[in-house]
Amino acid sequence: MSRNPFANENVMEDYMSALLTDEPAVDDLHRQSVETLLKTAPAPRSEPFELDKMSAPSVEPLQAKVILSEVEEESIVKNKVIAPKIPETEFQVLLFEVAGLTLAVPLTELGGIHEMNSVNPLFGKPSWFKGVLLHREEKYNVVDTTKWIMPEKSVDKLAESTKYQYLIVLGESGWGLGCENLITTETLMPDDVKWRNVEGSRPWLFGMVKKKMCALINVQQMISMLNQGLSSND
Template structure:
């Protein structure tokens, strides 16, 4: 199978998960051109040239949507969550831990925060990332046992959160122009945009940390 076909297949799977990549961005709708027909008899009035109504131009500056860490060339680490590829900026990454000894489950905690893990002197809360990023109908189908989804842990926000993932991928070099940045806030504030070539979601770790704190409160 050609590489292009594999990429198209992956993108289709991602789009099927609640229009995953489409939810990253707010597009500007294409306005309709309105033309008023003016009918006049030739002997009563000279022909009238009808000018189409020009659509309002909506311009979004790249500088208004690019976070500070992406103003210059930056790197991001790819990782997989329930078959989806996510990317975390290295500037916002605290570390990566291989989950070799299991997790300390917390009785009474929600399924979104199933465990804690000691990390460099702090108790890092483990996040079931798949349950957080997937649409509710897909998240409801996840197995209660997080072990397979937490083979690796991506530690962010100074160690406060450990994002469970099934596999760690490559580190990629990026420039702002290689990312389709989101232009409006929404439910998925933790999504900074989509990396065009890799067809994956780039995380906004600051917003992610805020949303996790809100969910835990």
């Protein structure tokens, strides 16, 4: 797997230092084939995820929710923090990569994985709103993940070089994160994660997977922020 050429620059190193814990990096994870991951992309589920039992194709697209109207936005409490429940037993996540940063989304919060085809841009939206992806007559709001997570001006060049191949759908929201590379699924125990106070900065960050240098996403909080037009640091 090729790495983004800017991933080793100071801008990425500085951001990773601020975002991640001080845990040492480990060797790259064993990468599953893209075809296998697409075939095993699960619908939201509460039971344990078992790769050897997943032979069905990608889940059907979920009903998309286009960006909220002004009337709907008024009913949302801005910056309201949605604190997820910390798992008490093992749980599964999908690991994916964006601009050299590894992110994890719980499989119970994964709405699907779709190949990134033509995206239709919309005017008057935030810079991180890449456009709308049409998939099987459904609409998905596409997030430029690099710009959303790393909105600092110093990463403009990094964002421009990012090449998205897949869309990681967040639950049933109709929002999807642009993804460069699918890595693998991983089974975690609660002790594998350094859980953080979601009421602090970056409330979308549920915790850090300590041995993977990996950010675990608070999916419902991220959806709430996207619905409000907020970036990661707002």
